[in-house]
Amino acid sequence: MTKVLLVDDHPMIADALGMLLRETQYELLGRARTAAEATKQVASVKPDLVLLDVHLPDASGLDVLRRMTKARSRPKVILLTAGMEDAQLLTATDLAPEGMVLKTSDPSLLTECMDAVVAGKKWIDPEIAERTRQAEARAASAPPLTRRERELIELVRQGLRNRDIAAELGVTEGTVKVYLHAIFDKLQVENRTELALRAGELVSR
Amino acid sequence: MLGGCFLRELTALQGLFKYQSGRVIALGRVMLAILFLLALFLDRTEPVRAILGTYLLLSLYAFGAIGIAVATWRNWWLDARLAVPMHAIDMAVFTAIVFSTNGSTSPFFLFFVLPLLSAAIRWGWRETAFTATSLVVLYMGAGLLLARTQNFELERFVIRSGHLVILSLLLIWFGIHQRSTLFFLREDFDSSVGEGDNALARALGFAIDVAGASGGALMVAPTGEEPLDGLALSRGEQRTFSLQRSIVRSHGYSSFLYDTARNRVVTRLPEGRFHFAAAADWLDIDSGFPAVARRGLAAEVHTGTQQGWLLLWGISDLSTDFIEFGRELGRASGAILDRNALLQAIEMGAAARTRLSLARDVHDSIVQFLAGAAFRVEAIKRGAKSGTVVQTELDELKRLLVEEQGEIRGFLLALRRDRELDIADAVAELRALAERLGQQWSIDCRVSADGEKGAIPIRLQLDLQQMLREAVANAVRHGGAKRVDVDLAVSDNRLQLRVADNGTGFANNKGQPPAEPWSLKERVERAHGSLELVSKPGSTNILISLPLAGAAA
Numbered sequence: 001m002t003k004v005l006l007v008d009d010h011p012m013i014a015d016a017l018g019m020l021l022r023e024t025q026y027e028l029l030g031r032a033r034t035a036a037e038a039t040k041q042v043a044s045v046k047p048d049l050v051l052l053d054v055h056l057p058d059a060s061g062l063d064v065l066r067r068m069t070k071a072r073s074r075p076k077v078i079l080l081t082a083g084m085e086d087a088q089l090l091t092a093t094d095l096a097p098e099g100m101v102l103k104t105s106d107p108s109l110l111t112e113c114m115d116a117v118v119a120g121k122k123w124i125d126p127e128i129a130e131r132t133r134q135a136e137a138r139a140a141s142a143p144p145l146t147r148r149e150r151e152l153i154e155l156v157r158q159g160l161r162n163r164d165i166a167a168e169l170g171v172t173e174g175t176v177k178v179y180l181h182a183i184f185d186k187l188q189v190e191n192r193t194e195l196a197l198r199a200g201e202l203v204s205r
Numbered sequence: 206m207l208g209g210c211f212l213r214e215l216t217a218l219q220g221l222f223k224y225q226s227g228r229v230i231a232l233g234r235v236m237l238a239i240l241f242l243l244a245l246f247l248d249r250t251e252p253v254r255a256i257l258g259t260y261l262l263l264s265l266y267a268f269g270a271i272g273i274a275v276a277t278w279r280n281w282w283l284d285a286r287l288a289v290p291m292h293a294i295d296m297a298v299f300t301a302i303v304f305s306t307n308g309s310t311s312p313f314f315l316f317f318v319l320p321l322l323s324a325a326i327r328w329g330w331r332e333t334a335f336t337a338t339s340l341v342v343l344y345m346g347a348g349l350l351l352a353r354t355q356n357f358e359l360e361r362f363v364i365r366s367g368h369l370v371i372l373s374l375l376l377i378w379f380g381i382h383q384r385s386t387l388f389f390l391r392e393d394f395d396s397s398v399g400e401g402d403n404a405l406a407r408a409l410g411f412a413i414d415v416a417g418a419s420g421g422a423l424m425v426a427p428t429g430e431e432p433l434d435g436l437a438l439s440r441g442e443q444r445t446f447s448l449q450r451s452i453v454r455s456h457g458y459s460s461f462l463y464d465t466a467r468n469r470v471v472t473r474l475p476e477g478r479f480h481f482a483a484a485a486d487w488l489d490i491d492s493g494f495p496a497v498a499r500r501g502l503a504a505e506v507h508t509g510t511q512q513g514w515l516l517l518w519g520i521s522d523l524s525t526d527f528i529e530f531g532r533e534l535g536r537a538s539g540a541i542l543d544r545n546a547l548l549q550a551i552e553m554g555a556a557a558r559t560r561l562s563l564a565r566d567v568h569d570s571i572v573q574f575l576a577g578a579a580f581r582v583e584a585i586k587r588g589a590k591s592g593t594v595v596q597t598e599l600d601e602l603k604r605l606l607v608e609e610q611g612e613i614r615g616f617l618l619a620l621r622r623d624r625e626l627d628i629a630d631a632v633a634e635l636r637a638l639a640e641r642l643g644q645q646w647s648i649d650c651r652v653s654a655d656g657e658k659g660a661i662p663i664r665l666q667l668d669l670q671q672m673l674r675e676a677v678a679n680a681v682r683h684g685g686a687k688r689v690d691v692d693l694a695v696s697d698n699r700l701q702l703r704v705a706d707n708g709t710g711f712a713n714n715k716g717q718p719p720a721e722p723w724s725l726k727e728r729v730e731r732a733h734g735s736l737e738l739v740s741k742p743g744s745t746n747i748l749i750s751l752p753l754a755g756a757a758a
Contacts, residue, residue, distance in 0.1 A: 010569075011678070012577030012605070017394035019584035023591065033682075055568075082572050103576035156375060184228070 001029040002118050005047035007038040008080065009057050013103065017051065020107070025112065036058035040069060047075050049118065052097075054081040054088065062088060063197075065095050076117050080110075081128075086135035087188045091198065093132055099123045143186060152179050154189065157196050212419060224526040227284035230319075231274035234295065235325040237319055238267035239631035241302070259305040266298050281462055285471045285479045285525050288327055295320040296339060301349040313335065317344070317369060325376045327525075329477030330355045337373030344369060404545035405436040406443060408506075408538040412515055413438060416527070416534060419497060419519025423538065424448070425511045439495055452489045456482070460531030461504040463488050464522060466499050473528050490516075504525050504535035508542045526546045566616070566667060570674075574609050578602065608641050616667070625660040630695060631669065638670055639677075639691060646681045655694035661753060665700065668732045668751070675725045676704040676747055684708020684745055695753070703747040709742050 004026045008014050014031050019029050029045045032038040035056045042050065050068075054061040056154035061079060068074040078099035079092060092100060098117040102125045102184045103112050109125060124132075145153070147168070155165045162180075166173045178194065222229055242263045245252060252259040273291060277284035299316040317340055324336040345366065409423040424435030429452040437444050461472035463484050470482040490498055501518035515538050520527065581602050585595045615634055632654040643650035661669075673691060680686035686708030694701045722738065725747070729736045734751035 010573040010577065012574050013580065016577040016580035016584060020587070022584070022588075023593075058729075102570065104579075105666060107579045110580070111583075167358050197296060 001025060002049055002114075003027055003029050003045070003047050004051060004114075005030055005032065005038075005041055005045055005046045005075075006051045007032045007035075007056065007061065008051070008053040009033040010053075013053070013080075017110075020111070024111070025118075033057070033060070035064045038064045042068060042075065049114065050075050050077045051114075052077055052079055054079055054084055054092070060088070062091050062095060064094075065097055071096060078110075078113055078117055078123075084128075084131075085188065086138060087194075087198075089128070089132045089135045090139060093136075100128045101125050102127055145183070145186065149179060149183050149186075152176070153183060153195060156180070158194050159196065206730065211316075221522075223522075224530055225522060225524045226526050227277055227281070227288070228234055228274075230286075230323045230326065231270070231277055233322075234270040234291075234319060235267070235274050237316070238263060238270045241316070242267055245306075251608075255305045259301070262298065262301055264292070269294070272530065279522070281466070281524050281527075282464065282469050282471060285481070288479065288525075292320055292323060292336070295323065296336070296343065299340060300343040300347055303344055304350070321373060321376045321511060330377050331476055331556045332478070334373075337369075337377060341366070341369050341373065372610070403436070404542050404549075406438070407545065408541040409436055409438050409515070412504075412517060412534045412538050416502065416517050416520055417522075418501070418517040420495065420519040421501075421515065422446070422494070423506065423513065423515050424452075425506060425508070425513030425542065428510060428512050435513070437494070439498075450489070452518075453503055454487055456487065459535060460528050461487065461527065462501070462505055462528060462531075463503055463530055464500045465490055470526065471525065473525075479525070502531045502534075504531035504538075506535045506542070506576075507540045507541045508546070510546075511542065563667070566671060567674060569671075571609070571616075574605075578606065578609075606647065611637070611641060614668070615670070626663055626666050626692075628654070628656075628659045628661055628695060631661055631666045634666070635669060635673060635691070636674055637695065639689075642674065642677045642689075646677060648677070648681060648687050650689045650691070652691045652693065655692065659695055661695075661700060665751060665753070668728060669700075669702065672702065672725060672728055673704070675722070675728065679722050679725065680704070680706035680708050680745065686745075698753050700751045700753055702751070704747040704749070706745050707743060708745055 002075075003063065004021065006017055006028060007018070008013060008031070018028055019185075020033075026049070029047055030041055032041045032055075033059050038052070038056070038061075041047075052061045052064060056064070061189055065077055065079070068077065076099075077097040078101060079097045080101055080103055082103045084092065099113040099122070101113050105125055107125060113123040113125070151169065152165060155168055162173050164175045166176045169176070180195075183195065184190065187195065187198075189198065242260075245259070245263065273287060277287065295316070299320065302316050308673075320336050321333065321340065324333040327417050348366075405423050405425070409421055412418070412423070413421045419437030422435055422437040424432035426432040426434065432453075433448045433451060435446055435448075437446055458472040458480070461470050463470045465484045465488055468484045470484045470487045472480050472482070474480050488503070495518075498516065498518040500523075501516060501520060502523065504515045504517075506513045506515050515531075515535055517531075581598070585598050585602065587639065588595050588598065632652065636652045639650040639652045642648075676691075677689050686705060686706035689704060689706045692701075692703040692705075712745070722736075726736050729751070730751055732751050736747055736750075737748040739746040740749070
């Protein structure tokens with residue numbers, strides 16, 4: 001039996017997946033509703049496979065995957081999602097989970113993906129693969145970051161506030177805000193926290 | 206009654222001299238000339254020399270002053286044209302008076318004040334300083350000429366010189382600062398800024414009202430482009446127009462008076478002096494405008510992203526003061542356009558946030574539900590294949606689908622409604638939702654309301670429904686509650702929601718502070734509300750307070 005941990009906060013999905021995995025080679029060991037619970041249960045339950053929702057109430061499922069990837073060994077992971085933004089798709093691709101399935105695809109694809117992943121293969125939902133290709137093309141054609149924008153991202157990464165960044169760069173706080181919004185648009189991130197967390201990955205592109 | 210009459214008279218008098226510095230100067234000159242003539246006539250000791258010449262000069266001056274006042278009363282062009290010559294005459298008369306009168310009774314001082322004050326009012330500090338210096342030099346020159354005569358009093362001459370210098374400095378200061386005076390009140394401006402209406406009409410209407418014009422036009426275009434499209438308002442009628450070419454060529458001046466019938470334009474140089482030009486070089490008002498539009502005020506308008514021109518016509522008492530006034534009107538009209546654009550952006554931002562919020566709700570509830578339902582169908586299908594009895598599971602799925610259908614119907618109904626919903630209807634919907642949640646979680650869930658009068662924004666109702674779902678889910682999942690009571694009340698323009706359950710609460714066994722229902726808290730914060738949690742074993746109270754005014758519909 002393959003030990004499975006489900007990380008999803010929606011009761012309908014959790015109950016349905018519980019039913020789907022009944023009388024299969026998969027044993028559903030537990031369910032986590034938040035990123036914090038997921039991290040704890042991965043350590044305590046030691047599942048072979050984690051079905052991980054991308055949208056969790058307290059953090060992104062991608063953050064959970066990033067934390068697991070930093071550990072010495074991690075269980076195989078299938079990302080479950082009802083939809084991702086371009087930036088999330090690219091991050092997910094970089095984090096290289098073993099599988100990715102759209103919740104809105106044919107439900108039989110999930111078991112197909114699980115079987116493939118357990119067999120040691122990589123399985124990506126065709127629709128996600130196509131969207132990722134499009135996101136990569138859009139990212140490649142996006143305007144490059146200027147030297148000043150890269151400087152500003154580095155200062156955001158260091159945790160500096162706008163006022164301190166303005167003092168550091170010798171500009172006004174308003175100018176910093178304008179720069180930040182331009183960077184958010186270019187990199188398709190929503191806020192400075194996401195920018196700080198993903199600075200390395202975004203600037204290296 | 207008497208007070209009312211007096212107030213009306215006073216207001217009429219005020220209107221006669223409002224924005225009419227040329228008129229005030231001309232009238233002051235007339236009164237001064239007549240008064241001086243009268244003073245000399247009554248005082249037998251003056252003038253001390255050139256008696257006939259002095260009387261003749263003053264009589265001519267008085268008649269001339271009356272003539273100038275009459276001629277320039279409603280003629281801004283003549284007023285501007287004669288400003289410098291009359292200033293020189295005022296100074297010359299001052300010198301003559303100093304020369305011909307000398308005793309302690311000489312009222313020459315008033316003749317010193319007139320040109321100095323005129324320069325300070327009409328022009329800037331440079332002209333005032335020039336006038337003051339000239340007058341002091343002329344005074345001293347006349348004094349020196351008289352120094353050898355018997356009537357000359359050195360002590361009085363020195364004291365008077367000191368007075369002239371002090372007064373000069375005061376009026377130079379006045380000349381520096383008088384141009385920064387606001388022509389209209391801030392309330393006039395604030396009342397003309399609002400949401401929704403045509404911003405051009407608001408800005409133009411404001412300018413017409415404040416200037417007392419009978420009509421006007423406002424043309425704007427993105428910065429760098431010629432302002433060809435605009436709006437005209439004349440005697441209450443509003444029309445948009447589109448021009449073939451720009452009708453104003455300002456030559457770098459931001460405000461000017463024009464009279465195309467007489468081919469005249471007057472504006473001011475930055476230092477305050479008048480500049481005259483031919484209207485044909487500055488304006489091209491075609492037949493699309495009323496005849497009255499051929500004489501008026503033109504002012505440049507700038508906004509953050511646009512620039513253009515404001516034309517005002519039919520101003521009954523147009524004067525050279527309107528050149529400066531026009532600059533302010535142009536700035537104020539630009540500010541009205543900017544503020545309207547800002548309000549529009551805020552509205553659009555609120556609408557975008559509402560759309561995003563609705564999309565999130567649809568994603569969190571409907572999309573997830575349908576995905577879950579599809580997984581269930583797949584599970585049932587596989588169960589049926591392997592011979593499992595699936596009747597119970599099908600019944601359960603049917604029940605869930607019917608419930609969700611109700612939820613979606615409520616959601617769509619809310620979207621179709623206007624911006625607000627009666628509290629009574631909102632409570633009825635929450636009661637229906639509470640019943641469904643009770644069935645879903647196998648608990649007793651009830652909603653009560655304290656007063657059901659008033660209305661709440663639709664966005665808030667959608668938030669309330671989601672908050673109720675999350676609060677009930679928390680109570681059952683974390684506290685194992687069997688009963689949830691929801692109280693709703695409106696007070697001080699805030700919606701107060703109390704969710705009480707009989708579960709074990711958020712408090713943990715180690716006696717540490719209770720964990721917070723972060724998901725619920727996040728939703729409350731997004732609605733600009735506050736959340737308070739009072740939790741102990743056997744009872745949990747969540748108190749949510751949401752603003753009614755700030756919630757976007």
